[in-house]
Amino acid sequence: MLAKRTIIAVPFLGLLATTYFLNGAPDETKQIADGVWFREGDLKKGHCNNTIIEMKDYLIIIDANFPSGAELVIAEARKISKKPIKYVFDTHHHGDHAYGNPIWTKLGATTIGHIGVVNEMKDREPKRWLAAAMERPDVAKLNLKTAEPPQITFDKKPYEITDGKRKVEFHHLGWAHTKGDGFAWLPAEKILCTGDAVVNGAYNYTADGNIGNWPKVIEAAQKFNPTTILPGHGPYGGPEILVGQRAFLMELRKAVETAQKSGKKVEDLVTTKNGKSTATSITLPASVKNWAGDGLADQVRDTYEELKAKKPRGDLKL
C-alpha cells in the first residue's frame, strides 16, 4: 500500500474493520511459531504489518513501517526480548514499509532490501517523502530531506542470515507490487513474509506495479510451499492467501482486457471526481471479493493503462 491512497481510503475503514475477525487484529501481536511473532498494522495509522524474528543473539524485523509504526514495533519487541534489533528488512520502498528506516538505524540496526528498493527511491524520491512529511507528523518530525535507503542490498542471489540454528532468506522473485519486492522466507518454519506482493484484503496498490507479471511472482512464491503467509496488510493465514491474491490479479486483468477489447475507453469503466477514481463498472467474481474493495476503481484504471501502453504500470509516468 502507499500512504496517499491509504489516507483516501480512511472513511471506508469502518466497514473494513468488520472483516478483521480472523487471525489477529490491528495493533495486536501474535506468536506464529517458536521465536516468530506477527504484528498486524493499523491501517487507520497507515501502518503495515511487521514480523519479529528471534535469533540466538539478536532480533530481525520484517519491514521498517512508518516512523510511528516503527516505534510501536520497537516497544513490542522490547516486551518479547531484550536482544538487540540487528537487522530490519524493507520488503519494498513504500513509505509504510521503509520510511521508518532512520528510526531503526539510529537504534544500531542495519537495514536490508533488494537493489530495486534503492532504485525505486532514486526514481521517486524525494517527492514522495516530502509529500508524506506534509501529511504525517511522524515523517515530518525526522526533519530529513528524503527517504533513507536500505544499507545492505542484494540482487538476483538471495541474501541469507543464519545463526546456526535458524535461517532467514531474503528473495526477490520479480516485479509484482514494486520493482524491489522482497520476500522473507523461513525454510524450517515454512513461514513466508510477503510484503505487499501479497495482501489479505482490499489493500492492493497497483500504480507502481507490473500487473501482468504479478501472478508469476506469486507462482514463484507458491513453489516454496509455505504453510504460513504473513502478508503486507491484513490478517495472516495459510497458502490460500497466495491463491486468492493471484486469482484477484488475474481476474482484474482479464475483466479489464475484455472490456478494452470490446472498445471500452477508460472513462467508460472508471468514474472520476476531482481527479480521483471513485467508482468502476467492472465487477469481479465472488471468489476474489476479499481483495476487491474501495481501491478497485484505481486498480481498473492502472490495469487499463498498463494494457494500453503494453508497459508495466510502474514504468508509466502518468
Ligand SMILES: [Zn+2]
Ligand atoms: Zn506497498
